[in-house]
Amino acid sequence: MGLLINADLETSSGPTTSVYLRIEGYRYSKLNNELQFTTSAWVSKDESDKFQKIYLDDEPGHALGILSPIMTVYVDDDSEGVDISIENFYKFVPKYKEVVEVPIFEEKEVTEEIPYVSFDSEGEEITLYRTKVKTEKVQIGSDKVEKIVLDRKAGENPLQFCYDELKARLSAMIPSALIEKK
Numbered sequence: 001m002g003l004l005i006n007a008d009l010e011t012s013s014g015p016t017t018s019v020y021l022r023i024e025g026y027r028y029s030k031l032n033n034e035l036q037f038t039t040s041a042w043v044s045k046d047e048s049d050k051f052q053k054i055y056l057d058d059e060p061g062h063a064l065g066i067l068s069p070i071m072t073v074y075v076d077d078d079s080e081g082v083d084i085s086i087e088n089f090y091k092f093v094p095k096y097k098e099v100v101e102v103p104i105f106e107e108k109e110v111t112e113e114i115p116y117v118s119f120d121s122e123g124e125e126i127t128l129y130r131t132k133v134k135t136e137k138v139q140i141g142s143d144k145v146e147k148i149v150l151d152r153k154a155g156e157n158p159l160q161f162c163y164d165e166l167k168a169r170l171s172a173m174i175p176s177a178l179i180e181k182k
Contacts, residue, residue: 001022001023001159001163001181001182002020002021002022002023002045002048002163002181002182003020003021003022003163003166003167003170003179003180003181003182004018004019004020004021004045004179004180004181004182005018005019005021005073005170005174005178005179006018006178006179006180007073007074007075007174007178008073008074009071009072009073009074010071010072010074010081011041011043011067011068011071012067012068012070012071013043013065013067016043018044019041019042019043019067019071020041020042020043020044020045020047020048020182021039021040021041021042021086021166021170022039022040022042022048023037023038023039023159023162023163023166024037024038024039024040025037025038026038026158026159026162028154028155028158030155032093033093033094033095033150033151033152033154033155034091034092034093035091035092035093035094035154035158035161035162035165036089036090036091037089037090037162037165037166038088038089038090039069039086039087039088039089039090039166040066040088041066041067041068041069041071041086042065042066042067043065043066043067044065045182046065047064047065047066048065050062050065051063051065051066069085069086069087069088070083070084070085070086071083071084071086072084073173073174073178075174075175075178082173082174084170084173084174086170090162090165090166090169092165093150094150094151094153094154094161094165095148095149095150095151096148096149096151097146097147097148097149098146098147098148098149099144099145099146099147100144100145100146100147101142101143101144101145102142102143102144102145103139103141103142104139104140104141104142104143105137105138105139105140106137106138106140107135107136107137107138108135108136108138109133109134109135110133110134110135110136110138111131111132111133112131112132112133112134113129113130113131113132114129114130114131114132115127115128115129116128116129116130163181167179167181
């Protein structure tokens with residue numbers, strides 16, 4: 001799995017019509033709902049695959065097709081080129097906005113009669129009441145507020161969230177039509 005930038009590019013290995021990006025590793029923190037991941041850029045998916053080990057006792061592959069993270073993208077024939085830098089390390093917290101109902105409280109003085117047992121002058125048990133005044137928070141209504149919610153689904157498929165974040169960050173630099181999942 002990876003992302004392919006389909007455009008005319010000037011890379012550290014010379015001009016090309018596409019660049020393959022892959023996530024090398026990631027870490028998910030359940031406590032903070034934070035994802036961290038590292039990326040690499042390659043001349044092609046084939047070159048990227050050659051670098052990966054298949055068996056535990058395999059020797060490391062060659063990294064001849066790896067590219068520098070700094071490149072120039074030409075989005076169309078008339079473009080003068082956009083210089084982009086694909087970071088090696090990313091860190092983000094998956095989240096979304098949601099409208100929630102939040103209660104509104106008001107402090108009010110509330111009087112409460114508390115019964116207690118006492119004895120009258122003839123020694124008979126009688127129930128007396130004492131009045132206690134206290135302040136309580138009383139809900140008087142509610143208000144709708146937009147809150148940021150941690151997207152806990154990131155723990156179920158962290159790699160997909162990493163690729164979505166990488167694509168979103170690349171789309172801020174170049175048109176998203178040039179980026180495809182591979």
